[in-house]
Amino acid sequence: MDSLKEEVLSRRTFAIISHPDAGKTTLTEKLLLFGGAIRDAGTVKGKKTGKYATSDWMEIEKQRGISVTSSVMQFDYQGFQVNILDTPGHQDFSEDTYRTLMAVDSAVMIVDAAKGIEAQTIKLFKVCRMRGIPIFTFINKLDRQGKPPLELLAELEEVLGIESFPMNWPIGMGKEFFGIYDRYYHRIEQFRADGEDRYLPLNEEGELMKEHPIQQSSLYDQMLEEVLLLDEAGNEFSKERVQNGTLTPVFFGSALTNFGVQTFLETYLQFAPAPQPRQSDVGEIDPTGDVFSGFVFKIQANMNPAHRDRIAFVRICSGKFERGMNVTLSRTGKSMKLSQSTQFLADDRSTVNEAVSGDIIGLYDTGTYQIGDTLVGGKDLFHFEKLPQFTPELFMKVSAKNVMKQKSFHKGVQQLVQEGAIQLYKTVRTEEYILGAVGQLQFEVFEHRMNKEYHSEVRMEPMGSKIALWIKNEKDVDESLSTSRNLLVKDRYDRLLFLFENDFASRWFQEKNPNIELYNLME
Numbered sequence: 001m002d003s004l005k006e007e008v009l010s011r012r013t014f015a016i017i018s019h020p021d022a023g024k025t026t027l028t029e030k031l032l033l034f035g036g037a038i039r040d041a042g043t044v045k046g047k048k049t050g051k052y053a054t055s056d057w058m059e060i061e062k063q064r065g066i067s068v069t070s071s072v073m074q075f076d077y078q079g080f081q082v083n084i085l086d087t088p089g090h091q092d093f094s095e096d097t098y099r100t101l102m103a104v105d106s107a108v109m110i111v112d113a114a115k116g117i118e119a120q121t122i123k124l125f126k127v128c129r130m131r132g133i134p135i136f137t138f139i140n141k142l143d144r145q146g147k148p149p150l151e152l153l154a155e156l157e158e159v160l161g162i163e164s165f166p167m168n169w170p171i172g173m174g175k176e177f178f179g180i181y182d183r184y185y186h187r188i189e190q191f192r193a194d195g196e197d198r199y200l201p202l203n204e205e206g207e208l209m210k211e212h213p214i215q216q217s218s219l220y221d222q223m224l225e226e227v228l229l230l231d232e233a234g235n236e237f238s239k240e241r242v243q244n245g246t247l248t249p250v251f252f253g254s255a256l257t258n259f260g261v262q263t264f265l266e267t268y269l270q271f272a273p274a275p276q277p278r279q280s281d282v283g284e285i286d287p288t289g290d291v292f293s294g295f296v297f298k299i300q301a302n303m304n305p306a307h308r309d310r311i312a313f314v315r316i317c318s319g320k321f322e323r324g325m326n327v328t329l330s331r332t333g334k335s336m337k338l339s340q341s342t343q344f345l346a347d348d349r350s351t352v353n354e355a356v357s358g359d360i361i362g363l364y365d366t367g368t369y370q371i372g373d374t375l376v377g378g379k380d381l382f383h384f385e386k387l388p389q390f391t392p393e394l395f396m397k398v399s400a401k402n403v404m405k406q407k408s409f410h411k412g413v414q415q416l417v418q419e420g421a422i423q424l425y426k427t428v429r430t431e432e433y434i435l436g437a438v439g440q441l442q443f444e445v446f447e448h449r450m451n452k453e454y455h456s457e458v459r460m461e462p463m464g465s466k467i468a469l470w471i472k473n474e475k476d477v478d479e480s481l482s483t484s485r486n487l488l489v490k491d492r493y494d495r496l497l498f499l500f501e502n503d504f505a506s507r508w509f510q511e512k513n514p515n516i517e518l519y520n521l522m523e
């Protein structure tokens, strides 16, 4: 195998999707420490995994110039090069969070065992589903009492509609947590044991090879019963179904106590796909092809008023990036030199200035790039598939504070909308501007950039959250149907949609107007 191909096939690029507080930061930290500790024992002086003090962690951050909040984290593990892309939540939730999922080859979904499937997880899951990418589930916080594991599986299937295959199964929970019965590695992994005692091997019948006091416990019997149930009535494991995203392997563990994390990582790496081919207007682009290509999936604005520059994040889809190389922006046909690039790598490779398919590079941007732009290294230009539009949930009326400055206002709005920072709608007759976003942060960035970059002060009037549903049979709809509870607006492509006040309003509308077909962009 040639070396480029080998490099590409070693990449595993994923994002962690979860609801705030499920344990994403904690799991990410543990994964990074694994990568770091195992590759680079010199840095962390052979300390046992799971026993780092915060200060050690901060020291690693400092030395490597990374933090768990950085956008892309990279580490080597067992010959794989792992790229973890951050998907901001909380107040930072925005369309960029969704778009990040366009740049990964698989996703890890963390579920808090006590809370089950939560709202933000559902949203992110739907986006992964749309792309048909593999989803690996880590059910976290087993060191605390949570919902019964069978109930959690049922939730996966009922709430998310995905079938599951538990790779391991907990024995007890919370104070009585003994460990996990590993159906994949045929062993029991003990929660409160280190070193050789940690693993108890199983025989072919799935029973402990050596006697152990846990066998006297009712928790053990319960686990055996449940595993039998899974064997007989559960889904069959299928690598193919994992890889097409219709079956999620489920792992139980506790990120905080670093339990089950290594097992998860190692199994994940076996089944997670290497960089996949991407669709373009000239057909599929082979990730192991020689010619460089990539697309911009996220543009991070600098909120510091002293710096107008932004960073455009590019997912490499073929070939190799080298600092100083020439590429062409397919949208404009303009050629440019990629010299001012910054890589978001978590290890020494950041100084090598090379990256291949599956990797992410950050390019300093002074207004050149738009979300979805294709960059091509060769002479034959093409465009990757358009990134999807995501259904906004929050809306604001917006206008220029100073009526004398309409020109800069309109210019700013148009450019920020085009760049993908925010979505724009107009009321049908009066053409009033309404902004749509998936997270509050987008409005704040918009306001800030209008002010700083376009010298336009804006008046923003919150409309709250709305349910946006597009209309299939537009000719059957006219403005007389528009009310404050179901406002008729058009999007930037002049497609009509209703902004409903809530679920109730949309159902009521449908009952009154059964002939009008409504649809959600993301379903």
Ligand code: GDP
Residues within 6 Å of the ligand: 018, 019, 020, 021, 022, 023, 024, 025, 026, 027, 140, 141, 142, 143, 144, 253, 254, 255, 256, 257
């Ligand atoms: P994020 O918001 O998803 O990034 O969640 P964090 O990683 O910040 O975790 C949220 C809280 O849950 C923190 O207080 C963590 O210490 C705690 N936490 C994370 N993992 C575990 C776990 O396995 N067990 C317990 N008991 N707490 C955990």
